[in-house]
Amino acid sequence: MELEQARNAGFLGKNILGSDFSFDIKIKQGAGAFVCGEETALLASIEGERGMPRIRPPFPAIKGLFASPTIINNVETLSNLPWIINNGGAAYAAIGTEKSKGTKVFALAGAVKNGGLVEVPMGMTIRQMLEEIGGGSATKHPIKAVQLGGPSGGCIPESLFDTPIEYEAINATGAIMGSGGMIVMDEKTCMVDVAKFFLDFTQLESCGKCTFCRIGTVRMKEILTRICDGEGTMADIDTLEELGEQIKDASLCGLGQTAPNPVLTTLKYFRAEYEAHVKDQRCPAGVCKGLISHTIIQDDCTGCSICERYCPVDCIEGELKKPETWVIDKDVCINCGMCVEVCKPDAILVA
């Protein structure tokens, strides 16, 4: 609609505003495949081909869409243009740091009080962002890490929260700026589970072309699942690391090259959590269903029966207002955690 208006107003199309400059915009909707964020896959998809990356060179700038030179820009980049045109390049460059100039938009989400889209100048530290903009932890547990850069980004632990937001410093941690997704995680988040979650996504989104990405990511996910189920071995952890490094090293496009990041960074900063799953058969954050059990602490219980009502498998029983009668039948319990969510006095122990 807007394009139509612009065209009618003579801002777009042939001979813009009577000049001899012609320019038009066409919006094309993709099918939503993650890999089509990769530029050559994007081009293939626009051409009506299977969205699958191809080798560069030739770079799109030389031979891109329909074999013509093509410049590919992100919407975020383009949206900076009006500001730069109005205020001048120098003003834009004055924001940010030496190497990373300007601003960056983040999608702040997870365990922070204030989530949402935030635009910050480059150079701000993660801690500043979390505290000054995010308003700190939204739960009663302290923040332990952020996942930065979307599904193929990496986890940055609390100890590195003073890292400034600029490309080089972020890359040095093993994470990437990427799409600007920033997910905040508190102490009740299991890092193995997080890694599994992201791998599950990328694995499904692989276009299936390259061996390492197509099969390797699935194997990583399988190993992570084993670890979360308490069936992992120490050798699995080594294989995971080896696979991750190899996939990064031998994939054609960004998807494969970054898919292992969540695993590699959590392995780097939270290896102890992996080992706890394997060696002690324990999920320190109390998340992995295969490794936890739910018990009612009768001393804290009020006998309100809300857990009984929410339990999807009806394995909680007790008499109203009689805390000493409330128990969970562990043989039936599926460790879904619903009772923990609903229990007001926090009387359910996950261990």
Next chain:
Amino acid sequence: MSDQITITLNGQKVETSAEATIREVAEANGTKIPTFCHDDRLKPFAACFLCVVEVEGARTLLPACSTRVAPDMVIHTDSEKVHTSRRMALDLTLSDHAGDCIAPCESTCPANIDIQGYVAHIANGNFESAVRLIKRRNPLPVVCGRICPHPCESECRRALVDEAIAINPLKRFSSEYELEQGPFVVPPGEETGKKVAVIGGGPAGLAAAQFLRELGHGVEIFEALPELGGMARYGIPRFRMPWDLMDREIKAILDMGVTVHHNQRLGTDFSVQDLKDRGFGAVLLAIGAHKPKPMRIENEDVPGVMGGVDFLREVVLGNEVEVGKSVAVIGGGDTAMDCCRVARRLGADVTLLYRRTQAEMPSLPIEQEETEEEGVEFRFLTAPVEVLMENGKSVGLKVITMELGEPDASGRRRPVPIEGSEEDLNFDLVIPAIGQDPDLSCIDNEAEKPETTRWRTFIYDENTCVTSVDGVFAAGDCAFGPDIVIRAVGEGRKAALAIDQYLNGAEVKLEKEYAISRGRLADLEMADYSPRFVHKKRALESVQPAEVRLTNEDGWAPINMGLEQVQAMAEASRCIECGCNARFDCDLRNYATEYGADESRIAGDKRNYEEDTRHPLIKIESDKCITCASCVRICSEVREINALSFIKRGFSTKIGPVFGEALTTTECDACGMCTDVCPTGTLSANTGKETGPWISNTTVTTCTSCSKGCGLEIHVAEGNVVKVRSVNGDPVNGASICAEGRFNYQLMNGEIPSGSPNALELGRNILFEAQKVVVLVSPQLTVEETFAAARLARDNGGDIYYATGTGITGEEKPFGKMRGEGNIALLNRLGAKRWSPGVRADCIVLVDAPVSAQDAEGAKIISISSVDLNIESACRIIVSDPLLASGTFLNRDGSLTVLNAAVVNAPVEVTMLSAIAALTGQKSLTDIGFIRAELAKEVSELAALTKLNGERVIETALKPEPAPVALSGRGQAFAAHMQGKGLSWS
């Protein structure tokens, strides 16, 4: 000319064009880069990542197939990092690969005989080929065919359909059939001048002897007993293993040039050291295990007690053995059964004592059955505790009753004695047949004594047969302990290969080829197999009834009559061909071997069983696909057809006909190029047992089915064409071929039409009587055949014509068949005219050219073709297929393409050229050299004909003259062949 730049490749400075890819530069400099997804006919794709190399300064490894070189690039193609990554790529690929490289029967066989291969030969009625194939692994098929307990059959996948294939009876049938005709003596290798002493002429020693001779080494066998054969002769009664057959089979080995020293016992008559001193470069210990295991009970060394193998040997040697009236045999194995049956034949009542129940008996059920039928009494759960003695001689046994307790390590329930159940039994002879050990006392006095184990076997390396003494090897029962004959045979071969390496001064190291398996029989699903085949019962060997067995030749005549020929062929056709059709040329398999890859290192979820045979010519086994997309790309990029595509994404990505439909519903025109570029066994010709898979020899020849002159790679096995492929890198037609070039060899495997009796003579008579002769040729003949046909016309005072067509419908682009076009430049130069219906003659000679009955009205027809020309002929001469022709072909751009006859057992001996020569009466016309010289004189532009240099394509100065022509007779036959398969081709 593009810019030249310098790069560093594995430490060497290399000059190259700046346009080249890393792979091109590496290959040009002799460095092989592994690949799945690259093919010279395709654009770079970069998917498999097997070709990765390390480039200094690059962030990641780079795919060599598609990365261009840059000035001063420093490339490592063989670093640790590259190797690790390639291996990981293979591990991952294999982890999602489902197949059986080699059939389970072959991998279960201790000697790894190519069972699927020989069973296919038997199904085709090719018994000699079957035996040639068997003898590549087993020099004693007749012996094994009679007595092998066939572990192969217990893993046979046909059992998932109905019943296992009768593998051993098939081996027996084919090898005994062949023994009658031959027997086949394996040709010895070129003499190396080195010699090997083989101590022991049993299965291990004999096998080693054959393979050492094949490798050209001299072999002398030292045998302690009077005859060769070891346990096969001295441990198995001759009603099971007839001596005459065994003798003839052994003779075939000795005929390779093996010297035998009979009655020469190690330790008594000579020592290993003596042999070394006498100039033997290596010594193989294959002395077997001939010492009965003791029962470890009181008085077992007294007279009246005789070990099982001792008993059998004494009988074979013809020595008097006192069996008396009643005999006890102790044990449950095959030797125990044999002892029972021999003792029966010597006239005794026999009781078999076994300490467990029948279910635990290790001997084959059929042996137990036959033994029982012959009147042997089985007493189970009975163990001897003491030999009863009188006057220093055994008179019987004290036995105890047992019951079964907990399972032991072997999974069989351990027998435990029941207290107080002892009982005394009287026997004249007690034969403990509870196993045997090697007798190693023969090396007691050796200067350098090979080390031994506590089971009295030699300590040796199971992979190389190397013992602790340099130059001394061990194989067979004396090395691994007593086991079945075929295992000893397998070891004999292994030892021969190892000895060969040793004698050549190489490191002794036997490499195993990679092979993936779908799993053990017990772990597979019947549902994946059973519904795909028509069920059919297994063939049974016929066995004499017990009375006959015990009386015929006093009980010594052979008892098992084997299979009949028809039975054998039908049985062989039941085989479901488990081994991969790509086993001999699979890139995945070859690289896996080279890089030591392993499918189980990173195992996980994998593809399911999937086979699509809906297309009559192309089979798709997508469980073997590695998603390199070469097929999709050759189909779309080169053929511009798009019959194949990607289906789904990520891990579930599959390759197949669009929308998962049958290939027959797509635009596919069966060119089969996808099968050529497929690096695995996923895409292949949808053929059956007539094409193997077997190891094949290849010849490159030229297709004469249209004016293009494509290169064909002809694969021949045992004298039959089994496959035709395109020639990668061929300059003609984009190195691609069409369905006709690929599949018209099938015409040869079909029914060959029969010619007229005495056709050549008949033809000459007809020509002699004819007044006006016309020779009508197909423009698809070779240059030489065309010339000869022109001479035939000239000599008979007639004219030569070529068959015209209605139009050229072929494609100009470098692919596909050029339909209806012929380059008639040579025909014109030889004075040929266009055929027109008005031409009248009283004799028309058709040289693979069709003519309508109407046009030929009033003429006698002599037809010459490899196929039926579908016209009533006075004389029909059938010649061999053009694939078997030599010569040159004039293709559409005027160059000559060379034909090299594939060497096959041609169903027809006469070639096109020899047929024409016979009709003219000029022998010289069979001489290609003569014809070429004549042609070069007559048609100066073809002077190149006399200077062929081994190239397949030679430029000439003859200007092409394309014209619409009729299909050749063979072209028509192929179209009909395709129609018969429900495919269109015209």
